Amino acid sequence: xxxxxxxxxxxxxxxxxxxxxxxxxxxxxxxxxxxxxxxxxxxxxxxxxxxxxxxxxxxxxxxxxxxxxxxxxxxxxxxxxxxxxxxxxxxxxxxxxxxxxxxxxxxxxxxxxxxxxxxxxxxxxxxxxxxxxxxxxxxxxxxxxxxxxxxxxxxxxxxxxxxxxxxxxxxxxxxxxxxxxxxxxxxxxxxxxxxxxxxxx
Amino acid sequence: xxxxxxxxxxxxxxxxxxxxxxxxxxxxxxxxxxxxxxxxxxxxxxxxxxxxxxxxxxxxxxxxxxxxxxxxxxxxxxxxxxxxxx
Numbered sequence: 001x002x003x004x005x006x007x008x009x010x011x012x013x014x015x016x017x018x019x020x021x022x023x024x025x026x027x028x029x030x031x032x033x034x035x036x037x038x039x040x041x042x043x044x045x046x047x048x049x050x051x052x053x054x055x056x057x058x059x060x061x062x063x064x065x066x067x068x069x070x071x072x073x074x075x076x077x078x079x080x081x082x083x084x085x086x087x088x089x090x091x092x093x094x095x096x097x098x099x100x101x102x103x104x105x106x107x108x109x110x111x112x113x114x115x116x117x118x119x120x121x122x123x124x125x126x127x128x129x130x131x132x133x134x135x136x137x138x139x140x141x142x143x144x145x146x147x148x149x150x151x152x153x154x155x156x157x158x159x160x161x162x163x164x165x166x167x168x169x170x171x172x173x174x175x176x177x178x179x180x181x182x183x184x185x186x187x188x189x190x191x192x193x194x195x196x197x198x199x200x201x
Numbered sequence: 202x203x204x205x206x207x208x209x210x211x212x213x214x215x216x217x218x219x220x221x222x223x224x225x226x227x228x229x230x231x232x233x234x235x236x237x238x239x240x241x242x243x244x245x246x247x248x249x250x251x252x253x254x255x256x257x258x259x260x261x262x263x264x265x266x267x268x269x270x271x272x273x274x275x276x277x278x279x280x281x282x283x284x285x286x287x
Contacts, residue, residue: 025236028232029228029231029232032228036227036228040222044221045214045217053221054223054224057223058227058230058234061231061235062231062234062238065238066235066238150210150211150214150215178207182206185210
């Protein structure tokens with residue numbers, strides 16, 4: 001192999017995981033650059049909160065570093081990342097539903113930064129808020145499956161392995177989640193908002 | 202094969218999540234934190250002696266399933282063990 005080709009060789013996740021186990025922060029940085037998109041998107045879609053998604057992404061990679069010794073470098077890393085991201089996102093949503101949300105609402109009200117303010121409304125376009133609300137209204141177990149399937153393009157089998165549930169359960173949750181989303185977003189009646197249909201590049 | 206409304210749903214969800222990006226400072230923050238956190242071995246007895254699950258305020262008597270979910274989920278995550286709650 002020529003020197004140039006050697007320099008351009010992409011280091012595999014497996015090699016990086018081994019370096020990570022040896023304590024390499026550089027390996028952590030490369031894995032972060034490579035996989036942060038999937039972690040952030042997954043956390044964002046499940047939580048519906050960009051700030052929380054950024055914090056969860058940080059947490060996932062910090063755990064990857066901290067618990068590197070428990071990761072099998074011979075196995076693909078992505079399923080581990082998806083599993084950790086969904087678990088942490090589920091916990092975040094559960095906590096918020098339980099008691100952080102009322103406290104945050106009170107804090108927002110006291111600070112005058114309630115999310116119904118014109119500034120917040122302007123920041124978040126109505127159409128996209130509709131999508132976020134539709135996803136957030138799904139039961140958590142359905143939401144996880146829908147996000148992994150539609151946002152991350154994973155197969156039913158892959159989702160089954162990541163969430164450790166039978167493929168039949170994945171299909172069932174996907175069916176109900178999909179129906180609820182389509183109904184909430186007007187896809188069943190053909191009322192789809194044109195601004196949401198642009199081609200993503 | 203995916204039908205038209207399925208394809209639209211996929212596109213719409215992807216467009217939605219791709220509108221937002223993590224902050225630029227997140228990489229530096231991660232590496233700084235990683236450099237300052239010990240990756241020493243996990244002592245499993247800590248799970249029982251110092252559980253990480255927060256004491257949720259229980260609004261109902263029969264709230265045991267929520268407490269159980271929280272305990273398993275938070276402790277397993279805290280100690281890097283994979284747990285799956287269906």
